[in-house]
Amino acid sequence: MRVQDIMTTSVRSVRPASSIAEAARAMSEFDVGALPVVDGSTLVGIVTDRDIAVRAVARSIDLKSPVRNIMTPQVSTCLPQDSVDYALELMSDEQVRRIPVCTGEGELVGIVALADAAERDPDKREVGMALEEICDPSGRHCQTPVHV
Numbered sequence: 001m002r003v004q005d006i007m008t009t010s011v012r013s014v015r016p017a018s019s020i021a022e023a024a025r026a027m028s029e030f031d032v033g034a035l036p037v038v039d040g041s042t043l044v045g046i047v048t049d050r051d052i053a054v055r056a057v058a059r060s061i062d063l064k065s066p067v068r069n070i071m072t073p074q075v076s077t078c079l080p081q082d083s084v085d086y087a088l089e090l091m092s093d094e095q096v097r098r099i100p101v102c103t104g105e106g107e108l109v110g111i112v113a114l115a116d117a118a119e120r121d122p123d124k125r126e127v128g129m130a131l132e133e134i135c136d137p138s139g140r141h142c143q144t145p146v147h148v
Contacts, residue, residue, distance in 0.1 A: 003087050004080035006117060007101050007110035013038045014047065016068035020056050023047050023067045036100050036108050037071045043100050043108045045071035077102045080109060087112050 013036040014023050023035055027049055037045035047067050055070040056063065077100045078087045087099055091114060101110035 001084045002080065003078050003082045003084060003101055003112050004110070006084060006119070007080065007112040008116065009110045011036060011100075011108060011111045013108065014067055015039065016044060016071070017066045019064050020047075020052060020061070020067055020070060021063040024049075024052050024063070027052075034098055034111075036075075036111065037067060038108055041107045043075060043077065043102050043106055045073045046075045046100065047071040075100060077106075078112065079104065084112075084117050088114075088117055 012026055012030045012032060014026060016037055016039060018037075026035060027033065033050075034046055034048040036043055037047055045068070047070060051070045051072065055061070056065070061069065076090055076094050076096075078090060080101055080103075090099055091097060097115075098111055098113040100108055101112055102108055
């Protein structure tokens with residue numbers, strides 16, 4: 001199965017200059033936990049509800065500040081023609097639950113979530129393994145302070 005078979009194509013996104021508050025309102029309105037950040041149609045980052053909580057609110061950053069100040073700029077992506085197994089492997093490696101889907105030129109065309117794969121995985125084994133690795137509290141996305 002290919003990513004294009006399960007991805008969401010009507011992706012909500014924000015611009016780098018959109019305020020953090022605008023991003024939070026969009027997440028609430030569309031019931032999503034992450035928004036790709038696009039310049040035109042080119043993906044330049046991603047912002048999550050956790051980014052808003054940990055990078056903005058916890059640090060008392062003004063919610064009128066641009067989302068570019070708290071977004072993750074280096075985002076792993078997959079192509080529409082990639083296999084779902086590859087997308088799950090990428091989610092595991094990156095410890096994320098969703099991956100933007102872009103063309104080879106970087107144009108955002110969709111997003112694929114762990115839940116999308118779970119709906120199509122009859123025995124849930126691949127999704128379960130990916131989730132186990134995503135939930136490991138380590139890696140480059142870990143925002144927990146290290147206690148010595």
